[in-house]
Amino acid sequence: MPSPSPATPRIAIVGSGFAGIGMAIRLRQMGLESFTIYEAAGDIGGTWRDNTYPGAACDVPSHLYSFSFEPNPGWTSAYGPQAEILAYLKHCVRKYGLEPFVRCHARVAAARFDESRQVWRLEIEHGERAAHAAAGDDAVGATPGAAPALPTADAWTGRETIEADIVIAASGPLSRPALPRIAGLERFAGKLFHSARWDHDYSLDGKRIAVIGTGASAIQFVPQIQPRVTQLELFQRTAPWIMPKPDKPVSERAQWWFRHLPFTQRFVRGAIYWQLESRAIAFVVNPKLMKYPMKFGISYLERRVKDPALRAKLTPNYRLGCKRVLMSSDYYPALSQPNVDVVTSAIREIVADGIVTEDGIHHAADAIICGTGFQVNGVGAPFDVTGIGGADLGARWLRDGPEAYLGTSIADFPNFFMMAGPNTGLGHNSMIYMIESQVQYIADCLSELRRRGARTMNLRPDVQQAFNARLQEDMRRSVWASGCHSWYQTKSGKVTAIWPGFTFSFRKRTRRVRTHDYRFVR
Structure with missing residues (x-):
């Protein structure tokens, strides 16, 4: 043709x-x-x-x-x-x-x-x-x-x-989606899925759940599933920098203004753009400026996590911005609950009924959720x-x-x-x-x-x-x-x-x- x-x-x-x-x-x-x-x-x-x-x-x-x-x-x-x-x-x-x-x-x-x-x-x-x-x-x-x-x-x-x-x-x-390259992944006899392919037919209620990964997806779904499960073990390789998420409802009145007076929404959009764009100065011009948001991030962690041992696990060891900066106001409180454990020992292998870490500890799990990115x-x-x-x-x-x-x-x-x-x-x-x-x-x-x-x-x-x-x-x-x-x-x-x-x-x-x-x- x-x-x-x-x-x-x-x-x-x-x-x-x-x-x-x-x-x-x-x-x-x-x-x-x-x-x-x-x-x-x-x-x-x-x-x-x-x-x-x-x-x-x-x-x-x-x-x-x-x-x-x-x-x-x-x-x-x-x-x-x-x-x-x-x-x-x-x-x-x-x-x-x-x-x-x-x-x-x-x-x-x-x-x-x-x-x-x-x-x-x-x-x-x-x-x-x-x-x-x-x-x-x-x-x-x-x-x-x-x-x-x-x-x-x-x-x-x-x-x-x-x-x-x-x-x-x-x-x-x-x-x-990227599944982790861990020995024995195929041997696990429970339920295993990636967060980007969530199995909504599988009930998490009353289950022992292992979550691998602490990235942008995990910090959102972990607080949601934590109240439903009997036990949640979060396997963390690197502690992420987390800032509070200033989320709030948009009122019906504001929606009315945006719908009937569109310039008001354009103004808000422009203000948000320049507020975020100003942050590029610290990302690409002078990374030393990151010391100020880093102080804020540590202060936020200290306010939300009172247990010093858990707080040590969740303290990042690299400059803010080098990895993706995450936003959540409910992640730290979820990790502080008695049915949650943050595991920082590296994973040695996955077995039929759970995960074995390098320190030899066996972590039993009914399901493994991989929040391991793409x-x-x-x-x-x-x-x-x-x-x-x-x-x-x-x-x-x-x-x-x-x-x-x-x-x-x-x-x-x-x-x-x-x-x-x-x-x-x-x-x-x-x-x-x-x-x-x-x-x-x-x-x-x-x-x-x-x-x-x-x-x-x-x-x-x-x-x-x-x-x-x-x-x-x-x-x-x-x-x-x-x-x-x-x-x-x-x-x-x-x-x-x-x-x-x-x-x-x-x-x-x-x-x-x-x-x-x-x-x-x-």
């Missing part, structure tokens, strides 16, 4: 979270309707569809965690709960007429660039099984405690190959991507760590764009701001292709190399290079997840495409 003209390119969007939906809305506003959103699961929503654990909520204020062009005057709390955020995304899909463009139960398994025809060939696995794999059934396993496994070729109900002129990978970095570094690309001359994106990332230009374009992969890609994450502000910046950049790239009548645009390798060399140089003075190790980094210590600057500087860089950064082919 002959390819459409550059004015009507065939566009494949992979993923239906904030990034995919935001990009699709912009395409329709540009008059482009030759696109399809491929979603492996059975519904839209990305991470806010997948993470349904008790207490799931955002740690960015609600009024900033939405598209700037589509404010939500109906937020019921200062920090949006999962259900409201998912409802907001579904509202956006309905309002902007995206339903006909979304194809669920369709997993993009591979994308290969056909140099002779200057098009992308995408392998799509579809059917209910594709949704199960996307939801993590193959990762966690139907059998309790099954080790992570890749689905086999015959696991899907169907497979097809489609062509696209443009590929926009919008699945995001927090889409693949696969960000050391796992390659989100799906197989092959570019010019057989360039393998996954192999490159495994060798050098994830890398891109403005987190969006990658040399040797023409017309392939990423959203929420390498070094676009934030430690201080809203990712929606970064996503909207990338939407603008990709839209400008598409406009430039159309203006030139070009088929493809390919990033120059020297541009990518120079950009990342400067980025890593900037990273050296940031808090993320202050000595700790986190999921922001590769095993070698290279920070590949975080943007080492102000968000408005990223917005400025992505406002217009620099045409000399690319090679265009008609």
Whole structure:
């Protein structure tokens, strides 16, 4: 089938979270309707569809965690709960007429660039099984405690190959749950699941529960399940920095103002943005300034945890901000309850009826909940991507760590764009701001292709190399290079997840495409 003209390119969007939906809305506003959103699961929503654990909520204020062009005057709390955020995304899909463009139960398994025809060939696995794999059934396993496994070729109900002129990978970095690599994981005879694949059919009431991990998810669900269980043992490798979460209901009166006088909500949004953006000074300009919030964090810990032995376990040993800063007002009180024990001894192995730590103690458990985050570094690309001359994106990332230009374009992969890609994450502000910046950049790239009548645009390798060399140089003075190790980094210590600057500087860089950064082919 002959390819459409550059004015009507065939566009494949992979993923239906904030990034995919935001990009699709912009395409329709540009008059482009030759696109399809491929979603492996059975519904839209990305991470806010997948993470349904008790207490799931955002740690960015609600009024900033939405598209700037589509404010939500109906937020019921200062920090949006999962259900409201998912409802907001579904509202956006309905309002902007995206339903006909979304194809669920369709997993993009591979994308290969056909140099002779200057098009992308995408392998799509579809059917209910594709949704199960996307939801993590193959990762966690139907059998309790099954080790992570890749689905086999015959696991899907169907497979097809489609062509696209443009590929926009919008699945995001927090889409693949990571189970811990612990000996004996597959031997556990009780219930085992990841927090991002919460089993709501399994009752925790009266059970002995082991929680592995103390990250952003665990600090939300632990206080919710603590009153229901007989015993909760929390296995902690590193104590996180935790600040109180200033969450409170949004009054009906305030909602009325936001709905009938929209400028009031815009004012609140702007005030929140600049308040959060000012924190970047300590993250990326002068990390020594972190000593002030660190004093506050220790004071908060001392006020909420009276037991000196427990307080010692919960005291962080690294500079605040080096790992993700967490927010909770009920986590410390939950850990202080008599049915909770914080275990800091490393896990030696998992056995049929529990966990054995390095000190030889056996910890009996009916269920193990893994709050162990996501696969960000050391796992390659989100799906197989092959570019010019057989360039393998996954192999490159495994060798050098994830890398891109403005987190969006990658040399040797023409017309392939990423959203929420390498070094676009934030430690201080809203990712929606970064996503909207990338939407603008990709839209400008598409406009430039159309203006030139070009088929493809390919990033120059020297541009990518120079950009990342400067980025890593900037990273050296940031808090993320202050000595700790986190999921922001590769095993070698290279920070590949975080943007080492102000968000408005990223917005400025992505406002217009620099045409000399690319090679265009008609």
